[in-house]
Amino acid sequence: MQGMMMHRPLAIIDILKFAAESYPTGEIVSRRVEGDVHRYTYPEAYARAGQLAHALAALGVAEGDRVATLAWNGYRHFELYYAVSGMGAVCHTINPRLPAEQLAYIMHHAEDRLLFVDATFVPLVEAMAAELPAGLRVVVMTDRAHMPESALDLLCYEELLEGRPETYDWPELDENTAAGLCYTSGTTGNPKGALYSHRSTVLHAFSVAVALGEALREGRRVLPVVPLFHVNAWGLPYAAPLTGASLVFPGPALDGGSLFELMEAEGVYSAWGVPTVWQGLQGEIRARGRNPAGFGHVVVGGSAAPRAMIESFETSGVTVCHAWGMTEMSPVGTQGHLPAGHEDAPFERRMDVKQKQGRRLFGVELKIVDENGRPQPHDGTARGELHVRGNSIISGYYADPAATEAAMDAEGWFGTGDIATIDDKGFLTIQDRAKDLIKSGGEWISSIDLENVVTSHPDVAACAVIAVPHPKWDERPLLIVVPEEGKRPPKEALDALLLEHFARWQLPDAVEYLDALPLTATGKVSKLTLRDRFRDYALPDAG
Amino acid sequence: MQGMMMHRPLAIIDILKFAAESYPTGEIVSRRVEGDVHRYTYPEAYARAGQLAHALAALGVAEGDRVATLAWNGYRHFELYYAVSGMGAVCHTINPRLPAEQLAYIMHHAEDRLLFVDATFVPLVEAMAAELPAGLRVVVMTDRAHMPESALDLLCYEELLEGRPETYDWPELDENTAAGLCYTSGTTGNPKGALYSHRSTVLHAFSVAVALGEALREGRRVLPVVPLFHVNAWGLPYAAPLTGASLVFPGPALDGGSLFELMEAEGVYSAWGVPTVWQGLQGEIRARGRNPAGFGHVVVGGSAAPRAMIESFETSGVTVCHAWGMTEMSPVGTQGHLPAGHEDAPFERRMDVKQKQGRRLFGVELKIVDENGRPQPHDGTARGELHVRGNSIISGYYADPAATEAAMDAEGWFGTGDIATIDDKGFLTIQDRAKDLIKSGGEWISSIDLENVVTSHPDVAACAVIAVPHPKWDERPLLIVVPEEGKRPPKEALDALLLEHFARWQLPDAVEYLDALPLTATGKVSKLTLRDRFRDYALPDAG
């Protein structure tokens, strides 16, 4: 028997419409690449999204088309999130920190029709002009006065919007229509695309809004350091207007000093980002001897939050929420707020809890399985590879059946590659990573990709790249080389080779030479053994 | 282009499973009809729901079957909400305050297979034994020791559960599967059923959780006075476990003294109910000279919250949220929290805002239309009949095409029968009611139904029943009679006639005699004129 209720498709644009109607004084404040601070309200953002949709339509953007962005956190990027998805096209956010090779791969794979860039990234686009998909139009997200000189045929964002009507007749879309596309470079091989839908995005926004209600409510001001160009800024562009919270976008200025100033000037209550960013902010806080006024809540995720960082925030009166998630999960999976009844527990005990990755959001199911796929108990001891299921989790990678096949288990759950325990209070603890990766400053470096290149050097017999803990970047790559008999290729030579394929920050910090690599029972290199052996390795600039 | 995200059907049982896993210390506290206070946690509730589902299956309940309840707010009623819907059947909550005639109509119309009743209501069921649907089994929601003596063949709730497994293999249902059924007696004629689905219920819970985040979060304790037997207790049985808030159920003891004691003993932060109930509580608060300890938030809805009530709560430090909704809307439509930036406004100005019915929830669209269906501006001045649209709003009445036809407009919106304005800040103000009803203590009395019976008296030429303001019950019915020449039927005679069809509390408080009824231009009785004329009418026991 079916219920007798209306069926209204869940639609992303309805969130901004709702905020414009119900929270007309809710603000979006943006530090711009132009240098100044821009501010407007949700109704203005909604009107500009309408203008932008008209401009996109005039440029020939049709339902299903991919519209790419290479941009910092700011109001124009926010407008693209809503206008592109609202008209039925797909907002494809690209991480500008990827090497040019991967950027080109991603744009070709996604078949992007338009590319919106901050003025900052025009040189990047110029440098890869020959690699861009044929017919791609490039729009610079600025006004005429700030348009950069360029040999490229660039369109100007503000000119495109000028004079357009502020209301747009948003089409009624099936709620499973694609809305956003984000490539993850998390694993070896080519980047893989997560193709979000309106349904997954709205349900994720609901789950985040409910789980993070402490930060997300009318009158609160929230600052996403986590980028709009990746992992949807953890859902904040949706969850904030859904709850009436105001957004403060930091633009490109992510150093501790700039963040401190913006947070204080704008009365930011809650700030969200990866541990590396908070190291910068905490340095500034130490230097000034105080927190930015009004700062009371921080969400730390993307990598394990170091205990010292958690303790330092909490001691100064800032509540830490340690969260875990993945691009493939829209991305938030768990939230680490203290459970009820723990408020009066001793400090150490509370920090023990905060160091864990927290409890699942409603809509996210967790299971940990052993090597044979058998579910393990949630007893805080049994480990297993973490698998997830839910409406905001990918069912596969965009146009990549092989990667899809590798990621999904027989019951249709997505394998995260994280090794975890779950305790009887529902708390997840990430213990290790099955995947061979290094996470540096919130960005992945694939050890296997590095290994593939290094192995191509004539003096290298075998090699392995592992993650070594680093005080600033969380992890940095260490390269372990087994040289050919009588050889010892210097770091400089290997770097030169790697620079043909990788950005400089992705290169290993140091090289160690061994006679042989430790192997597992099945004959594979044992990264676990190597990691154990080099756990306390002193990297050159790790202080 | 479709997204590539998992499709997991939204399911009510997942909310309780989530609470059991993530909020294992979250409590459900219930004052029982047995007299004592019962308490357990979400994991225990989930395990008992599993046992109950096994018991229901053993009784032959199949997917789509209707399982009725006649019960107060308590943990067993809560278990029925989840077990019945979780197994794919329909939880049909019945308002025990309806006259026996309507109770019987509803059970027959719904074709209920099972009826769960609190011991309190066994006499009611005995009295209407001959009218019950054939084959209906009756279960008393108590243990063996408290089973009442009865000529009926009664089953015992606790005996049904005993020894059953605590885990149940909940079927994976289409999210549009019917989950709940509630009849509204709001309009003339027979009661009409709203048939909720899993999707509508989960989305409504999300919207309530986000909009009422002030009351709904882990560690908070919330008391629904609003009944589980009607309007889903405003969604609290779903929104509370979704957020980790604890529930305190008052059972049958809804007088001011009992509520005060329970709220204080249990540290209730937020209490939800109709104005009449708060009059009782405010009387108790005045008598004791203080609020229950920990009381900080009240949701008032179902009828307009009187300004004096709002002011009295707010002055004593209790935040008032004036909400509006309907059975047909799952039921919450708007929330009346103060918008950001108004905290420092003068008291009178803040009360002006609080007296309005508030802003829409995400997922609820509002439009006001004139008599020709033309949308009116949201300028705070233009009035119109309020129409609503959204996933938690009915698309029609259960097995009642005529009522459905009358309720839905050409674009598929539901007509509420409320006359309203909406201002440019999104605030709704209910100005009047198009429908001819009296709302007494949160319960509807249909003036037209009363009129039909009175008109049948030989000494009555014509009559009209209108609502007259009442300090305790908000509104009470006043009967206006145009007698036949030379007659004047006394109130006692009319009451005797009415008691054949109505409960005593539904009878008019007084009778007035006129020579003729005022008519509108189209020849219908002008209720508006009558209401104006008797606006200050002194009802017998109105003090």
Ligand SMILES: Nc1ncnc2c1ncn2[C@@H]1O[C@H](COP(=O)(O)OP(=O)(O)OP(=O)(O)O)[C@@H](O)[C@H]1O
């Ligand atoms: N709180 C956390 N603690 C430990 N590890 C975390 C935490 N949050 C995220 N991670 C790690 O990050 C992984 C997810 O990274 P995600 O895909 O979201 O973004 P990214 O890795 O920064 O981007 P990309 O996929 O493009 O490289 C998780 O699988 C986990 O290994």
Ligand SMILES: Nc1ncnc2c1ncn2[C@@H]1O[C@H](COP(=O)(O)OP(=O)(O)OP(=O)(O)O)[C@@H](O)[C@H]1O
């Ligand atoms: N805050 C409010 N202010 C004014 N009127 C309200 C408010 N809340 C609800 N109402 C009135 O109550 C109506 C909805 O009543 P609803 O159907 O939810 O329950 P009920 O009337 O108590 O039950 P039933 O329909 O069985 O009689 C609204 O259409 C409106 O007329």
Ligand SMILES: [Mg+2]
């Ligand atoms: Mg990833």
Ligand SMILES: [Mg+2]
């Ligand atoms: Mg009604």
